[in-house]
Amino acid sequence: MANTRDLLDTTPGACDAPCRDDAPVAIAAPLPRRARQATLAWGARLVTVGGAAPVRVQSMTNTDTVDAIATAIQVKELAQAGSELVRITVNTPEAAAAVPHIREQLDKMGESVPLIGDFHYNGHRLLTDFPACAQALSKYRINPGNVGRGDKHDKQFGQMIDAALRWNKAVRIGVNWGSLDQDLLADLMDANSRRSVPWQLRQVMYEALISSAIGSARRAEAMGLDGDQIILSCKLSGVQDLIAVYRALARRCDYALHLGLTEAGMATKGTVASTAALAVLLQEGIGDTIRVSLTPQPGQARAQEVLVATEILQALGLRAFVPSVTACPGCGRTTSTLFQDLAKQIDDFLRDRMPVWRLRYPGVENLRVAVMGCIVNGPGESRHADIGISLPGTGEAPAAPVFIDGQKAMTLRGDNIASEFHQLVERYIEKRFGAMAAPTV
Numbered sequence: 001m002a003n004t005r006d007l008l009d010t011t012p013g014a015c016d017a018p019c020r021d022d023a024p025v026a027i028a029a030p031l032p033r034r035a036r037q038a039t040l041a042w043g044a045r046l047v048t049v050g051g052a053a054p055v056r057v058q059s060m061t062n063t064d065t066v067d068a069i070a071t072a073i074q075v076k077e078l079a080q081a082g083s084e085l086v087r088i089t090v091n092t093p094e095a096a097a098a099v100p101h102i103r104e105q106l107d108k109m110g111e112s113v114p115l116i117g118d119f120h121y122n123g124h125r126l127l128t129d130f131p132a133c134a135q136a137l138s139k140y141r142i143n144p145g146n147v148g149r150g151d152k153h154d155k156q157f158g159q160m161i162d163a164a165l166r167w168n169k170a171v172r173i174g175v176n177w178g179s180l181d182q183d184l185l186a187d188l189m190d191a192n193s194r195r196s197v198p199w200q201l202r203q204v205m206y207e208a209l210i211s212s213a214i215g216s217a218r219r220a221e222a223m224g225l226d227g228d229q230i231i232l233s234c235k236l237s238g239v240q241d242l243i244a245v246y247r248a249l250a251r252r253c254d255y256a257l258h259l260g261l262t263e264a265g266m267a268t269k270g271t272v273a274s275t276a277a278l279a280v281l282l283q284e285g286i287g288d289t290i291r292v293s294l295t296p297q298p299g300q301a302r303a304q305e306v307l308v309a310t311e312i313l314q315a316l317g318l319r320a321f322v323p324s325v326t327a328c329p330g331c332g333r334t335t336s337t338l339f340q341d342l343a344k345q346i347d348d349f350l351r352d353r354m355p356v357w358r359l360r361y362p363g364v365e366n367l368r369v370a371v372m373g374c375i376v377n378g379p380g381e382s383r384h385a386d387i388g389i390s391l392p393g394t395g396e397a398p399a400a401p402v403f404i405d406g407q408k409a410m411t412l413r414g415d416n417i418a419s420e421f422h423q424l425v426e427r428y429i430e431k432r433f434g435a436m437a438a439p440t441v
């Protein structure tokens with residue numbers, strides 16, 4: 001049997017392809033999206049999801065919701081990191097009672113990020129018995145697999161939609177691989193057994209996820225909920241599973257879609273798996289809001305999941321949140337840690353200053369900075385950036401040329417290269433983006 005290499009070598013014309021082409025290489029870009037647009041509101045703050053809105057970043061707290069102060073503080077941290085919507089667990093009467101206090105604390109802190117309530121099993125009761133909770137939230141997450149079985153399913157689902165109608169709230173119908181509607185799955189398994197060529201079990205489960213999400217959305221619309229105010233999700237923990245299901249979901253409905261790989265895992269694994277899945281779908285125009293479900297490492301800030309989500313969107317060119325730093329990986333030419341230290345210092349410096357710069361310098365998030373390790377690629381990459389520095393590699397003269405807007409501007413020398421470069425970046429930002437700020441009167 002021919003191996004892959006043989007097949008490649010014998011592909012007709014493969015080796016005769018011209019090395020140049022008259023037609024330019026097509027520029028890659030995410031496909032446009034085509035979903036309906038939901039609006040989540042809190043006071044004067046409106047966050048649109050879907051339609052022409054940018055892909056939104058959201059996250060979820062891991063504090064005990066009953067602890068209103070701790071939860072409000074974490075919500076604020078997540079919002080400051082870039083989360084435009086924050087979900088909180090509402091699982092008990094005590095948690096539901098705490099929700100308006102969390103909202104109140106946030107309002108006192110000047111933080112208007114919309115809150116989403118995450119309900120399972122008892123959401124119908126909590127939203128009915130705690131109207132202040134229902135009112136303080138901007139969206140309800142309903143899992144159709146966890147709203148009760150048999151006769152109770154439709155009734156309890158209906159009670160949650162009634163609350164959304166009463167308080168004029170958006171809803172996410174969030175189906176999850178781990179809590180699939182068992183009655184629906186059983187029906188689909190029966191139907192599958194009657195097929196002449198039965199589907200694979202995995203395909204039946206895909207169908208159950210999608211049918212549960214779209215069927216529940218149609219039921220909510222039949223009850224009077226505006227279809228624009230419904231966001232769907234079908235979360236799975238396998239990258240290829242998620243891609244398969246969302247492609248089908250996007251084809252079969254035009255509701256705004258919440259995208260995320262559930263139970264992605266920890267650290268590198270969780271980050272890479274989430275990025276792999278989300279990047280493929282976002283490039284295809286699928287996904288209107290994203291969450292990266294990272295398991296935090298002990299001591300790690302919850303906001304790490306927000307940073308990963310923003311980096312995914314920024315890397316794809318969908319959004320810009322912070323100035324980007326292009327840094328080479330270093331190699332045998334950079335035997336000291338000077339280059340690594342400087343790259344990290346610049347990155348930290350840019351992130352730390354962003355809360356102020358964002359207000360003072362509109363557009364600063366589009367800044368491109370290069371920090372390179374030696375003369376091999378350093379000057380070239382630095383020229384492509386708005387401002388870049390090429391550090392001396394091993395054996396090179398102890399000098400660091402700085403490039404601004406593609407031109408060599410100066411050479412830094414001595415022990416204060418990092419702080420001098422910080423000042424140059426700050427001055428560059430002030431000059432270029434300060435002019436765009438609205439004049440104060």
Ligand code: SF4
Pocket residue numbers: 328329330331332333334372373374375376377378393
């Ligand atoms: S720019 Fe220089 S130091 Fe950086 S990876 Fe390339 S050769 Fe190595």
